[in-house]
Amino acid sequence: MRGRSITFWLIFGGVLFAALSINSFYGLLLTDHDPFLAIIIGINSAIYFFGIVEKKSNVRKRYSHLLVGSFFSYVLSIYQVLVVFSVWLEGLLISSCLLTIEVLNLPLIVSGFAISFLFDFAKKQFETNSF
Amino acid sequence: MENHRDEIESRKSTIALLGNPNVGKTSIFNALTGSRQVVANWPGVTVEKRAGVMKHHSHTVDVVDLPGTYTLGATSLDEKIARDFLVNEKPGVAMVIGDAVNLERSLYLLLQVLELRGDVVLAVNSVDEARKAGFEIDKNELSKQLGIPVVLTSAVTGEGIEELKNTLVKSTKSSSHVHYLFSDEVEAHLRDLSERIRGNPSLAGFDERWLSIKLLERDYEVQKITGITLDYDFSVEIAETRYKYIKRILSTSVKGKEKIGWNFSEAIDHVMTHRFLGILIFLAVMYIIFQLTFTISGPLSIMIEELLGGLGRAFGGFIGVDWLRSLVVEGIIGGVGAVLVFVPNIFILFLALGILEETGYLPRAAFVIDRPMYAMKLSGRSFISMLLGFGCNVSSIMSTRSISEPKERIVTILVSPFISCSARLPVYVLIAGTFFGSRAGVVIFFLYVLSIVITVLSALLINKLFFKGEPSTLIMELPRYRKPRLSSIILYTWNKGRHFLEKAGTIILGASVVIWFLSYFPSEGAGSFAAIIGKSLEPLFIPLGYTWEMITSLVFGIAAKEVIVSSLTTFFGNLSVSGSSLGAIRTLITPEVALSFLVFVLLYVPCMPTLAVIKNETGSYKYVLFSVFYSLAVAYIVALIVRIVGGLL
Ligand SMILES: Nc1nc2c(ncn2[C@@H]2O[C@H](COP(=O)(O)OP(=O)(O)OP(=O)(O)O)[C@@H](O)[C@H]2O)c(=O)[nH]1
Numbered sequence: 087m088r089g090r091s092i093t094f095w096l097i098f099g100g101v102l103f104a105a106l107s108i109n110s111f112y113g114l115l116l117t118d119h120d121p122f123l124a125i126i127i128g129i130n131s132a133i134y135f136f137g138i139v140e141k142k143s144n145v146r147k148r149y150s151h152l153l154v155g156s157f158f159s160y161v162l163s164i165y166q167v168l169v170v171f172s173v174w175l176e177g178l179l180i181s182s183c184l185l186t187i188e189v190l191n192l193p194l195i196v197s198g199f200a201i202s203f204l205f206d207f208a209k210k211q212f213e214t215n216s217f
Numbered sequence: 218m219e220n221h222r223d224e225i226e227s228r229k230s231t232i233a234l235l236g237n238p239n240v241g242k243t244s245i246f247n248a249l250t251g252s253r254q255v256v257a258n259w260p261g262v263t264v265e266k267r268a269g270v271m272k273h274h275s276h277t278v279d280v281v282d283l284p285g286t287y288t289l290g291a292t293s294l295d296e297k298i299a300r301d302f303l304v305n306e307k308p309g310v311a312m313v314i315g316d317a318v319n320l321e322r323s324l325y326l327l328l329q330v331l332e333l334r335g336d337v338v339l340a341v342n343s344v345d346e347a348r349k350a351g352f353e354i355d356k357n358e359l360s361k362q363l364g365i366p367v368v369l370t371s372a373v374t375g376e377g378i379e380e381l382k383n384t385l386v387k388s389t390k391s392s393s394h395v396h397y398l399f400s401d402e403v404e405a406h407l408r409d410l411s412e413r414i415r416g417n418p419s420l421a422g423f424d425e426r427w428l429s430i431k432l433l434e435r436d437y438e439v440q441k442i443t444g445i446t447l448d449y450d451f452s453v454e455i456a457e458t459r460y461k462y463i464k465r466i467l468s469t470s471v472k473g474k475e476k477i478g479w480n481f482s483e484a485i486d487h488v489m490t491h492r493f494l495g496i497l498i499f500l501a502v503m504y505i506i507f508q509l510t511f512t513i514s515g516p517l518s519i520m521i522e523e524l525l526g527g528l529g530r531a532f533g534g535f536i537g538v539d540w541l542r543s544l545v546v547e548g549i550i551g552g553v554g555a556v557l558v559f560v561p562n563i564f565i566l567f568l569a570l571g572i573l574e575e576t577g578y579l580p581r582a583a584f585v586i587d588r589p590m591y592a593m594k595l596s597g598r599s600f601i602s603m604l605l606g607f608g609c610n611v612s613s614i615m616s617t618r619s620i621s622e623p624k625e626r627i628v629t630i631l632v633s634p635f636i637s638c639s640a641r642l643p644v645y646v647l648i649a650g651t652f653f654g655s656r657a658g659v660v661i662f663f664l665y666v667l668s669i670v671i672t673v674l675s676a677l678l679i680n681k682l683f684f685k686g687e688p689s690t691l692i693m694e695l696p697r698y699r700k701p702r703l704s705s706i707i708l709y710t711w712n713k714g715r716h717f718l719e720k721a722g723t724i725i726l727g728a729s730v731v732i733w734f735l736s737y738f739p740s741e742g743a744g745s746f747a748a749i750i751g752k753s754l755e756p757l758f759i760p761l762g763y764t765w766e767m768i769t770s771l772v773f774g775i776a777a778k779e780v781i782v783s784s785l786t787t788f789f790g791n792l793s794v795s796g797s798s799l800g801a802i803r804t805l806i807t808p809e810v811a812l813s814f815l816v817f818v819l820l821y822v823p824c825m826p827t828l829a830v831i832k833n834e835t836g837s838y839k840y841v842l843f844s845v846f847y848s849l850a851v852a853y854i855v856a857l858i859v860r861i862v863g864g865l866l
């Protein structure tokens with residue numbers, strides 16, 4: 087994979103997470119209105135976007151944005167799963183269901199896990215030093 | 218001959234662990250002795266010497282873990298501890314632990330130890346990582362070149378640990394270890410100096426060649442004990458000779474490809490310490506951590522609460538005497554229980570901090586905050602200490618021992634208590650949960666950011682006013698990123714969290730009984746001693762709008778911040794309705810007063826143990842007094858601002 091496709095994946099990640107951020111900010115699709123979470127997702131999006139700003143010639147720097155960005159996305163998914171789990175557990179204990187489809191924020195969970203393949207991919211590039 | 222042997226046998230009974238910071242000394246120490254000392258992935262974790270016992274077959278030997286040091290020319294307090302132990306206590310065996318990935322620097326220390334003494338063993342640790350990085354170390358060759366036993370170890374996989382034990386208990390007498398010569402000029406000086414030192418009987422216990430080398434390096438301590446000060450300095454030349462020698466050794470004993478270009482850690486660091494992204498990532502990480510400590514612990518706290526509620530009812534049922542029932546149920550179970558409810562918060566916080574420390578992110582965070590701060594004359598090393606304060610201010614103050622600039626160290630000690638330690642978290646969760654409901658996590662995050670801001674501003678102010686200090690540039694090395702191992706995270710969490718449980722059984726228990734007594738006598742409620750204390754201070758707090766119950770709990774909170782929670786619960790309600798419903802308080806104060814109270818709790822007087830350690834580490838009550846009054850002033854002003862601004866919104 088050369089320069090062109092790394093740019094594609096950076097834009098892809100950046101746009102995807104920018105969209106998720108807006109989604110959480112306004113509570114649009116299958117999610118609660120949560121401006122703070124939106125900011126955190128926005129930071130993730132910025133990690134991808136700043137990769138595009140790096141010089142084209144320095145492919146390694148671009149890959150490091152992909153590496154950290156996708157890892158961050160993955161962490162966000164895990165974070166969201168943990169939050170959902172504890173909301174569910176708390177509901178169980180006080181015997182009332184606190185879980186709604188909005189609390190779940192499925193778009194975030196799914197995107198984060200889906201994009202973790204980019205992490206494996208970027209990591210392999212560094213390990214095999216194939217730039 | 219027999220005699221000589223016995224002497225060696227007895228001297229061998231102590232083994233000292235030396236090595237560069239973060240090479241895994243404590244990990245090896247734990248593996249050898251079965252202890253559970255704190256291990257973390259950044260330089261400067263261990264700042265005290267720690268002893269343990271290693272049993273191997275029929276042998277029993279003492280092992281001493283020392284702080285890390287780059288050279289034997291100590292510049293900071295922790296390095297001095299390591300060197301003094303080696304020089305003055307003369308342990309039977311000096312085990313130097315090296316880092317297989319960074320052998321050059323490890324050998325630099327080793328050579329200095331060999332200049333000082335024999336009976337040295339080299340353990341080359343982290344061989345697992347070295348193999349992954351693609352190089353092989355030939356231990357036989359290394360051993361031949363250095364003339365001392367060499368063992369390859371990995372504290373993670375356990376490789377080489379048995380071999381290391383065998384080597385340590387076997388005769389480690391190695392009179393024939395390497396001796397290398399400096400340039401003719403240096404050697405001539407060394408001969409002269411040795412002559413002079415030999416003439417001085419009080420120095421008979423030291424190796425004269427070593428003293429002479431240190432004199433040529435202008436080592437301050439050695440100048441003091443020998444009374445010799447030279448007006449020439451050969452430290453650069455001596456260092457060059459050592460490095461040349463090391464190069465030669467490494468060229469034959471390490472095989473493998475040089476790593477090309479960027480490696481993994483550098484790639485991650487490019488983003489983690491990015492000019493703009495670095496600070497954003499740091500804030501995001503903090504937000505995630507504090508949000509998690511708040512949400513995940515929710516259900517766990519409910520369980521503990523139910524358990525304690527049941528306990529209270531059970532005891533309440535069969536204690537007939539009124540005051541005794543009140544003491545047990547409200548005073549002890551209520552007071553201590555109010556704090557125990559937060560055990561999950563504390564442990565999850567430590568778990569998260571443990572992950573940050575084990576991965577190696579902590580020094581990066583310090584680095585990131587350091588950049589804008591450098592202009593403000595503070596170095597990143599201080600920030601590592603400060604960030605540790607999120608766990609406990611005592612450990613953050615202890616860790617300042619590795620700051621080599623004394624003024625900077627004092628400044629760091631004085632401002633560290635502003636970092637919001639884990640003991641304050643229960644207060645936040647209780648009050649924020651009562652007043653801010655689902656936004657509580659955000660309020661808590663705000664408090665943590667505020668604590669960093671106040672810490673930084675205070676450091677600036679104190680530096681400007683009293684010290685006019687220059688920052689020591691950030692020469693902290695960034696450790697390799699490591700995948701955290703579950704076992705070490707659990708060890709870390711337990712080591713730190715245990716402290717909280719101990720406090721619950723001691724200080725908090727004691728304080729709860731005292732508070733119960735004061736609030737029950739002479740009559741309950743507004744006529745109690747507790748009310749008298751609070752009311753007498755009330756005039757001072759009129760601008761802030763705190764009630765006497767809040768003021769009294771602040772007074773007791775100086776013993777330990779968690780006590781604020783137990784006293785508030787004693788004053789405002791019983792345990793079964795704690796957590797989200799300290800109902801009574803909600804009718805007494807407004808949310809902005811509650812927020813201002815949280816800010817006050819964050820910033821006011823450090824707890825007793827912190828004050829004690831400030832005294833200990835600075836050696837002066839002057840700084841303790843300063844800390845008390847300064848923090849009170851800051852707390853009052855900022856809390857007032859929060860109340861006023863909050864009232865406007
Ligand atoms: N992969 C690997 N990691 C190791 C090994 N030994 C130690 N570590 C890790 O290295 C880090 C530092 O370990 P410590 O034992 O705290 O090092 P130390 O030399 O005592 O450090 P200071 O007390 O700060 O001087 C931790 O994250 C350990 O988990 C090893 O053999 N292999």
Ligand SMILES: [Mg+2]
Pocket residue numbers: 242243244262263283284285
């Ligand atoms: Mg250590």
